[in-house]
Amino acid sequence: MLRDMPNSPGPRARSSAAATKQALLDSARDEFAEHGIAGARVDRIAKRAGVNKERIYGYFGNKEKLFDAVMKAAMDELVEVTAMPGDNPVDYVGKLFDYYVRNPVLLRLLLWESLYHRTNTLPEQQWRVDRCRQKVVSLADRLGEEPSDEIGRTVLTLKGLALMPMVMPQIAALFGASMDTPESIAQMREHVMAFARTAMENRTTAE
Amino acid sequence: MLRDMPNSPGPRARSSAAATKQALLDSARDEFAEHGIAGARVDRIAKRAGVNKERIYGYFGNKEKLFDAVMKAAMDELVEVTAMPGDNPVDYVGKLFDYYVRNPVLLRLLLWESLYHRTNTLPEQQWRVDRCRQKVVSLADRLGEEPSDEIGRTVLTLKGLALMPMVMPQIAALFGASMDTPESIAQMREHVMAFARTAMENRTTAE
DNA sequence: ACGGTAGCCAACTAAACAGTTGGTTGTCAA
DNA sequence: TTGACAACCAACTGTTTAGTTGGCTACCGT
Numbered sequence: 001m002l003r004d005m006p007n008s009p010g011p012r013a014r015s016s017a018a019a020t021k022q023a024l025l026d027s028a029r030d031e032f033a034e035h036g037i038a039g040a041r042v043d044r045i046a047k048r049a050g051v052n053k054e055r056i057y058g059y060f061g062n063k064e065k066l067f068d069a070v071m072k073a074a075m076d077e078l079v080e081v082t083a084m085p086g087d088n089p090v091d092y093v094g095k096l097f098d099y100y101v102r103n104p105v106l107l108r109l110l111l112w113e114s115l116y117h118r119t120n121t122l123p124e125q126q127w128r129v130d131r132c133r134q135k136v137v138s139l140a141d142r143l144g145e146e147p148s149d150e151i152g153r154t155v156l157t158l159k160g161l162a163l164m165p166m167v168m169p170q171i172a173a174l175f176g177a178s179m180d181t182p183e184s185i186a187q188m189r190e191h192v193m194a195f196a197r198t199a200m201e202n203r204t205t206a207e
Numbered sequence: 208m209l210r211d212m213p214n215s216p217g218p219r220a221r222s223s224a225a226a227t228k229q230a231l232l233d234s235a236r237d238e239f240a241e242h243g244i245a246g247a248r249v250d251r252i253a254k255r256a257g258v259n260k261e262r263i264y265g266y267f268g269n270k271e272k273l274f275d276a277v278m279k280a281a282m283d284e285l286v287e288v289t290a291m292p293g294d295n296p297v298d299y300v301g302k303l304f305d306y307y308v309r310n311p312v313l314l315r316l317l318l319w320e321s322l323y324h325r326t327n328t329l330p331e332q333q334w335r336v337d338r339c340r341q342k343v344v345s346l347a348d349r350l351g352e353e354p355s356d357e358i359g360r361t362v363l364t365l366k367g368l369a370l371m372p373m374v375m376p377q378i379a380a381l382f383g384a385s386m387d388t389p390e391s392i393a394q395m396r397e398h399v400m401a402f403a404r405t406a407m408e409n410r411t412t413a414e
Numbered sequence: 415a416c417g418g419t420a421g422c423c424a425a426c427t428a429a430a431c432a433g434t435t436g437g438t439t440g441t442c443a444a
Numbered sequence: 445t446t447g448a449c450a451a452c453c454a455a456c457t458g459t460t461t462a463g464t465t466g467g468c469t470a471c472c473g474t
Contacts, residue, residue, distance in 0.1 A: 055422070175362055259454080
């Protein structure tokens, strides 16, 4: 008794299901970014989405799985914007910086996630591993080296360079490096790119 | 009808009160570092301390105030082992790195705190401002420049360089930059120091 | 035109939670 | 010796929470 198409339309209205799901994802993204996993409230998410909270369980299973879905969606969105580090490592830093300035929500999600250490490493996260490896290969190509842990560390550091000013904005402010005006943001952007540039151009091909 | 000394001993045993308070602080520090403010459980804190949870309210008021007390204690304890960045910027990165490798708890507390934005601005943290300015002056001296926002950004970036691998360890792991063995930690340490070295040695004295 | 079912919801449940209460004990000042 | 009071605890309370249930509705294939 198999049904029609796999991506079958749905009952009430042809796109109602997908729209509801999306509304929940959007709402959950804000809620999780603001309060974290432990602090997020399922009722608030449902209410903000204008949907009954039972739908969360129907569509996503539970709060934690909803968070995973939010992360997946956010990362998919991010990958559309950013190039590979191998194209131009310095531009990569700049683009990442821009993205996180415009989209602080994603950074907060990443931080909450990294603080929330769950026991079992989730199995359905292979896409993440692949994506990181891709970046390592990309940068290795550019540098004319073989992919290695050292290249991996370099990609990580480039990423860190771009988002560090946003991780603890109040500490940045203490250093006169606040990012509250377009000018100060531009200066910070230039700074991290210059830092990346000098470091990359004079890179020793590691022991 | 005023009592004896301001820091009066207490009833049951002469130091029981202080000891209980300290046990709660220690227990709470671990709990908050692990789960954050929202995720921390008052019952767990009390149980770990081997004390009735009512004492938390008696001594600290509520969960949030307990967190503040934990932060205060942690910062007091941090007698600033780290040198000034001006002495040697690269060593500074190394020392900072070492400190946070050894004290991941403090880093986690700082991150939880920075994500948990409360309404009221933290009271009297002037020492923090002073200490940051001191670092900027220190590095400016070293570089033969006047203290400036650009120097401030550089100090911030150096700090970020040292911190980043610990901020998102699981992401680091995805890049083959995990820090689960003494060797991999040493490699990471060398990496960030090398990165800082090349960037600082080839530093352009900014526009 | 009608039965099956996806999508949805109001109302419910059991557990977990922060915070409280009332009372007991041991110490110390008088 | 005693009585006042700090320190402490077991047990309780009211609320909030993630997660569930049973049923209603509108669409869709037949």
